[in-house]
Amino acid sequence: MTITIWGTRGSLPAPSPENNHFGGNTSCVSVEQGDTVLVLDAGSGIRRLGNNFPPGITQVDILLTHLHLDHILGLGFFLPLYNPAMRVNIYGPTGHKESLLTRLQRYLSPPLFPIRLQDLPSRPNLIEINESAFDIGPFHIKSSYICHPGPTLGFRVENEKSVFAYMPDHEPALGSAHFPTEPAWTSGYALAQGADLLLHDAQYTEEEYRPRVGWGHSTMSDALKFAELAAVKKMLFFHHDPSHSDERLQQLQQEAMKNNHFSFKTGIAAEGDVFYL
Ligand SMILES: [Zn+2]
Numbered sequence: 001m002t003i004t005i006w007g008t009r010g011s012l013p014a015p016s017p018e019n020n021h022f023g024g025n026t027s028c029v030s031v032e033q034g035d036t037v038l039v040l041d042a043g044s045g046i047r048r049l050g051n052n053f054p055p056g057i058t059q060v061d062i063l064l065t066h067l068h069l070d071h072i073l074g075l076g077f078f079l080p081l082y083n084p085a086m087r088v089n090i091y092g093p094t095g096h097k098e099s100l101l102t103r104l105q106r107y108l109s110p111p112l113f114p115i116r117l118q119d120l121p122s123r124p125n126l127i128e129i130n131e132s133a134f135d136i137g138p139f140h141i142k143s144s145y146i147c148h149p150g151p152t153l154g155f156r157v158e159n160e161k162s163v164f165a166y167m168p169d170h171e172p173a174l175g176s177a178h179f180p181t182e183p184a185w186t187s188g189y190a191l192a193q194g195a196d197l198l199l200h201d202a203q204y205t206e207e208e209y210r211p212r213v214g215w216g217h218s219t220m221s222d223a224l225k226f227a228e229l230a231a232v233k234k235m236l237f238f239h240h241d242p243s244h245s246d247e248r249l250q251q252l253q254q255e256a257m258k259n260n261h262f263s264f265k266t267g268i269a270a271e272g273d274v275f276y277l
């Protein structure tokens, strides 16, 4: 599978010269194999993916972790949605009361957006998922609720030889005085276990996290602890705070890694990164 990162930022797009390297667009990642294109989240990064959409592809499957604005912001700017010949499936978490359509329409309808979701030329098909397992083309996908405010999913995407795990918004340390503890009690563990590549929330420093406990995000050191527990092969910091410049992110990574030895590779996800698993 080919994994391309189109947006790495959390909470709000943060385009600026000092963020050029890691990027200013919010969460969006494509996973491709043959004619199958999965899109994980529709943050502002999805616009560029739409502009560079592989020719000849007639179906796209968009998997939304949750409906916070930074993960759906780019949906109305994704060109394949305006192609009547494109088959579009949008997967998203089941809500407590309202349907996925009703919740997405809050944004994709006037006055917030000029076109209604159901009036888009591709007539997207909406599919609600929760603790689910399903196949799309060569991929076997598992979704599961993870710790973040509002119904939020993490994803595990497998093909015949590799595993990719995606948890952009995740606070597995919430409520645990000695994180990490038992794998069975750790949010997201089963999704990430043994993954070849994990993209994980690493929005905050320890100092930034203290007044934001319960907001649904992780410190860089908790992301590292989670990856260690799940025995992944590689973990990239993801969902960068809008206030963290390229220089600051590199400095924070070095601080988080200092005096620690991990059995897996680490890095900071950057817009434009491509991985072949
Ligand atoms: Zn987010």
Ligand SMILES: [Zn+2]
Pocket (backbone or CB within 6 Å): 066, 068, 148, 169, 216
């Ligand atoms: Zn969120």
